[in-house]
Structures are given as C-alpha cells and as structure tokens.
Amino acid sequence: MRSDFDKRAERLPLKVVDSVRTASANKVQGRFQAIASVFAEYDSARRQAAATKEYVLDNLADLLVELEASCLKNGVQVHWAEDAEQANRLILGIVSRAAPSALVVKGKSMATEEIGLNERLIQEGHQVVETDLGEFVVQLDDDVPSHIVTPIIHKDRTDVKRTFESHGLSPRSDEPEELAAVARARLREEFRRADVGISGVNFAVASSGRLVIVENEGNNRLSTTAPRVHIAVMGLEKVLPCDTDLALFLRLLAASSTGQRLTVYTHLVCGPRRPDEPDGPEEVHLVLLDNGRSKILNGALREILKCLRCGACLNVCPVYRQASGHTYRHTYSGPLGAVLAPGLDGVHSHGALAFASTLCGACQEVCPVDIPIPELLLKIRAEVGATPAAPWPVWAWFAQRSARWRMALKALPMVEPLARPWTEHREWPEPSGVDFRRWWDQRP
Numbered sequence: 407m408r409s410d411f412d413k414r415a416e417r418l419p420l421k422v423v424d425s426v427r428t429a430s431a432n433k434v435q436g437r438f439q440a441i442a443s444v445f446a447e448y449d450s451a452r453r454q455a456a457a458t459k460e461y462v463l464d465n466l467a468d469l470l471v472e473l474e475a476s477c478l479k480n481g482v483q484v485h486w487a488e489d490a491e492q493a494n495r496l497i498l499g500i501v502s503r504a505a506p507s508a509l510v511v512k513g514k515s516m517a518t519e520e521i522g523l524n525e526r527l528i529q530e531g532h533q534v535v536e537t538d539l540g541e542f543v544v545q546l547d548d549d550v551p552s553h554i555v556t557p558i559i560h561k562d563r564t565d566v567k568r569t570f571e572s573h574g575l576s577p578r579s580d581e582p583e584e585l586a587a588v589a590r591a592r593l594r595e596e597f598r599r600a601d602v603g604i605s606g607v608n609f610a611v612a613s614s615g616r617l618v619i620v621e622n623e624g625n626n627r628l629s630t631t632a633p634r635v636h637i638a639v640m641g642l643e644k645v646l647p648c649d650t651d652l653a654l655f656l657r658l659l660a661a662s663s664t665g666q667r668l669t670v671y672t673h674l675v676c677g678p679r680r681p682d683e684p685d686g687p688e689e690v691h692l693v694l695l696d697n698g699r700s701k702i703l704n705g706a707l708r709e710i711l712k713c714l715r716c717g718a719c720l721n722v723c724p725v726y727r728q729a730s731g732h733t734y735r736h737t738y739s740g741p742l743g744a745v746l747a748p749g750l751d752g753v754h755s756h757g758a759l760a761f762a763s764t765l766c767g768a769c770q771e772v773c774p775v776d777i778p779i780p781e782l783l784l785k786i787r788a789e790v791g792a793t794p795a796a797p798w799p800v801w802a803w804f805a806q807r808s809a810r811w812r813m814a815l816k817a818l819p820m821v822e823p824l825a826r827p828w829t830e831h832r833e834w835p836e837p838s839g840v841d842f843r844r845w846w847d848q849r850p
C-alpha cells in the first residue's frame with residue numbers, strides 16, 4: 407500500500423493544492439450553513455453524541471456481542487477479523503464461493519482501502535469495479551483516494567474528463583451532469599452482471615442488527631441489493647447502541663461531511679431477501695474488522711475511535727489544505743489520519759505525522775464528537791520523542807539581522823538544489839510581484 411502513496415505523493419503540483427484548497431473551503435462553508443439550519447442547539451447535540459460514543463467505547467465488547475446476536479437473528483452471517491490479512495482471506499473465501507472469477511461491485515469503503523482488499527481480490531482473479539463516482543475515477547487513474555469523503559478532491563472536472571477519455575468513455579463536455587451520465591451508463595451494466603457487492607458501514611445498531619449505509623449517488627443501493635451476495639465491512643468502533651441514536655448521528659454526519667441536512671440515501675440493511683420480497687441479496691455477510699482497534703481502545707489514543715469519518719477536520723486543517731491527502735502516505739489523512747495512522751500501525755511507522763500540525767485546534771472545534779485531536783497529537787509527539795529536523799533554526803539566524811536577511815534573499819535562487827528533498831514533492835514557488843524591500847524604498 408505504501409508504495410502507491412509514495413508514487414502519488416512524488417510531486418504535488420500547485421494545481422492540486424488549488425483544487426484541494428477550493429474544495430475544502432466550500433465544504434467548510436457548507437458545513438457551517440448546514441449546522442446552523444439543522445441544529446437549534448448544536449453544542450448540546452455534540453455533547454450528547456460524544457457521550458454516546460464514550461458509552462460505546464466503555465461497553466464495546468458487550469455491544470459487539472449484542473450486534474452479532476441481532477445480526478444472526480436477521481439472517482446476516484457475521485465474521486470477525488483480527489487483522490487485514492484475516493479480513494482479506496475471509497472476504498476472498500466468500501467471493502470465491504460466489505463465483506470462481508467473480509465480478510465484484512463496490513461502494514465507497516475506507517475500511518476496505520485500509521486492508522488493501524481490491525488488490526487482493528484482483529490478484530486472485532476476481533474483477534473489482536468501484537461504483538462511487540470519485541472512487542471510479544481513482545480506480546481508472548490507478549490512483550488512491552486523497553480524502554476520506556471526497557476521494558478526488560485533488561482533481562477538477564477537466565481532469566475527470568481527461569481520465570474518461572483515456573479509457574474510451576468519451577464525455578461530450580466536462581459538465582458534472584455529463585460526466586455523471588457517462589459513468590452511470592458504464593456502471594449500470596456492471597451492476598446487472600455483478601456476482602458480489604461490497605460496501606462499508608457507517609453505523610451498525612447493536613439492539614436491532616441494522617447496518618446503516620449513507621450515500622448520495624445510489625451506487626451503494628445497487629451494490630448492496632443487485633448482486634446475489636452482499637459483504638459489509640465495518641471497523642469495530644462503528645457500533646451504536648439503539649436505533650434511536652441514529653436520529654442524532656445521521657444528521658451530525660450529513661451536516662459535518664457534506665453540508666446536508668441528511669444524505670440523499672440512508673440504507674438500513676436488515677438481512678438477506680425474505681421469501682415475500684421481490685429483490686435483494688440471498689446472502690448478507692458482516693465482517694467486523696479489528697486491525698489494531700482493540701490496541702487503540704486500551705491505549706492513550708482511545709478517543710480517536712469515536713470518529714465518524716466525516717472529514718470535517720481535514721477540510722479545516724491548514725496543513726491538509728496545503729499538503730493534500732496523498733502526502734500523508736496512509737489511507738487516513740489530515741488530523742484524523744495523523745492520530746489514527748500511528749494508532750493502527752504504531753507510532754514508529756507513522757508517528758512523524760503528529761508533527762505535521764500547527765496545533766491550532768480547528769480540528770477539535772469542528773469535530774462533531776469533540777475528539778481532542780491536538781491533545782492526542784501531543785501524546786504521539788511525546789511518545790515519538792525527537793522532533794524531526796526542521797529548517798527553523800537556520801531561518802531564525804538569518805531573520806534576526808536585516809543584513810543577513812538581504813544576503814539570504816539574494817542567495818535564494820542558488821539554494822534551490824539544496825532544497826531538493828522538499829522540491830521532490832512540491833513545485834518551487836515563483837516569487838510574485840515586486841520585491842518588498844524595493845517597493846518599500848521606492849514608495850512615495
């Protein structure tokens with residue numbers, strides 16, 4: 407997995423930075439308006455959500471056992487996966503039993519990104535088609551998502567049109583409606599032929615066994631109902647105690663992630679097709695994925711397991727907006743990723759991400775379940791110990807005396823080769839406008 411991210415983060419053109427910055431700013435605005443229109447008392451809604459999530463973490467083992475019992479009663483087959491390897495093996499077994507060379511249609515699922523499921527299924531001779539529009543483009547581009555909610559936040563519509571053209575999809579224009587129509591026409595046929603549908607899970611209700619999936623495109627509905635077999639993959643922490651909790655969490659998630667009052671579709675999967683139902687899958691499987699979550703639950707980063715994957719902390723983060731998701735070299739990016747990645751994989755593999763933060767606190771402020779992300783980042787920093795090498799002492803030496811500073815500015819073009827490790831991943835910024843000092847000296 408890491409090599410994919412390395413490949414994508416090789417160079418970060420300014421156009422990508424612009425796309426991410428513009429889209430993030432729009433999302434921040436959308437969230438702000440949605441929260442104002444949905445919640446009369448947002449602070450108390452947020453406190454209630456955080457308390458429910460605290461209860462979930464305190465009682466996670468019992469709630470998961472209850473969820474399993476409810477799912478079994480509904481006819482859902484439940485599988486427990488300790489790590490990515492076990493999850494992939496389990497899913498591979500189900501898919502291979504459905505068809506030796508199965509066609510698998512997939513809804514958007516960060517848990518399956520986390521375990522590298524697509525690569526594994528393809529290696530074993532199955533065909534996998536991502537059906538979320540953004541994920542579809544990511545797959546055509548042989549790319550990886552750069553945002554947990556908006557996988558192609560780093561692209562604009564001209565990029566998407568170019569991708570479609572290079573795969574013979576020939577849209578007439580780069581209008582979003584046209585691009586969506588072209589993707590829809592292509593994907594309809596895949597849904598019709600698919601043997602297996604794979605989805606993520608936004609919430610799973612312990613008392614009723616309902617698997618809740620939210621989306622805006624309808625592709626999840628087709629992925630979970632058209633094929634004969636549906637496999638839902640869920641991180642352990644997504645469980646909620648009761649159906650009544652959904653009233654709050656569905657609104658919080660929609661407002662925080664996409665600036666909506668509710669997402670366009672909310673699916674409540676209650677098991678396979680009943681004898682009196684005209685359609686739906688014959689088998690529904692739920693894969694409960696640990697993959698490091700139990701370790702997080704019992705450690706200092708426990709609170710990150712309250713995360714709803716809304717993406718609000720990414721959109722507001724000054725570092726994410728400048729760096730984009732690929733730079734984090736992990737499935738989870740932004741402030742969430744800077745805590746969850748070291749939590750899942752160990753601070754020694756991704757602990758440096760905790761230093762990619764200004765600790766401004768914006769992430770906690772927008773988090774719908776009030777996760778103290780800056781505090782968690784400080785805990786990771788303390789565990790990692792050393793501060794990564796930074797150029798600030800050198801900068802400070804020059805900045806303390808105006809003669810030194812003038813000399814440094816003159817020497818700047820010669821320094822570019824020394825900055826190669828930095829410019830390998832970014833474009834060297836061109837100075838814009840006139841020299842400030844000259845302007846200052848010459849002003850009337």
Ligand code: SF4
Nearest residue numbers: 713714716717719773
């Ligand atoms: S940490 Fe909070 S703001 Fe960030 S994705 Fe998770 S729930 Fe959303």
